Amino acid sequence: MTPPATTSAPAYAATEDELATADELGRQVVRFMRLINRAKSRVAKQGPDGIERAAYALLFTLVHDGPQRASQLAEALHSDISTISRQTSALVQHGLVERTADPKDGRACLLTATEEGLRVFEENRRQRTQWLAWLLADWPEADRVTLNALLDRLNNGIETHDPQLASGEQQYKGDE
Numbered sequence: 001m002t003p004p005a006t007t008s009a010p011a012y013a014a015t016e017d018e019l020a021t022a023d024e025l026g027r028q029v030v031r032f033m034r035l036i037n038r039a040k041s042r043v044a045k046q047g048p049d050g051i052e053r054a055a056y057a058l059l060f061t062l063v064h065d066g067p068q069r070a071s072q073l074a075e076a077l078h079s080d081i082s083t084i085s086r087q088t089s090a091l092v093q094h095g096l097v098e099r100t101a102d103p104k105d106g107r108a109c110l111l112t113a114t115e116e117g118l119r120v121f122e123e124n125r126r127q128r129t130q131w132l133a134w135l136l137a138d139w140p141e142a143d144r145v146t147l148n149a150l151l152d153r154l155n156n157g158i159e160t161h162d163p164q165l166a167s168g169e170q171q172y173k174g175d176e
Contacts, residue, residue: 039131051094055087056124059096059113063121067110069102096120 014022040053061076062068068076074084088111091097096117102108113121136144 051090051096052087054083055091056121058084058087058091058111059117059121062097062111062113063118067100067112069108069110073111091117 057077058073061073065076070081070084070088073079073088074081077084088097092099094116095114097111098114099109100112102110136147139147
C-alpha cells in the first residue's frame with residue numbers, strides 16, 4: 001500500500017517489515033549524510049578563493065533557481081538571514097554574485113550569479129562529477145542508472161511528504 005501525499009496526517013499504518021526496512025534506510029541515510037559531510041570537510045573549510053564552502057550552497061541555489069532575495073535564500077537553505085547576508089557579501093566581494101534591483105519592488109534587491117559565479121559553479125560541479133565517476137567506476141552501468149532513478153524517487157518523496165505528518169505520536173527530530 002502506498003501512503004498518500006497529503007498535508008494532513010496520513011491514514012497509513014506500516015507493517016513491521018516495512019518499519020524494519022524504513023529503519024535500515026534511515027540508518028543508511030544518516031550514514032550517507034555523515035560521509036558526505038566528511039568528504040566536504042576534507043576538501044577544505046574554505047575554497048581556494050577564500051570563500052566558505054557553505055557559501056557555495058547559495059551559489060548553487062542561485063544558478064539552479066535563478067535570482068532571489070536574501071530572505072528567499074534563507075528559507076530555501078534553512079538558514080538565518082545573518083548567515084545568508086555574511087555569505088552573500090563574500091560572494092559579491094569575489095564577483096560571484098551581484099545585487100540588482102528587484103523589478104517588483106525597487107526597495108529590495110535580488111541576488112544573481114555572475115558569469116564568474118557560473119564559471120566557479122561549473123568548476124565545482126566538474127570536480128564533484130569527477131569524484132563520483134571515480135567512486136562508481138567499478139559499478140555496472142545498470143546499477144549506476146538504478147541508483148540515480150532511486151535517489152530521484154527518494155528525493156521527490158522527501159520534497160512532497162512532510163516528516164512531521166508521518167506520525168501522530170511524535171514529530172520527526174532529525175539526525176538522531
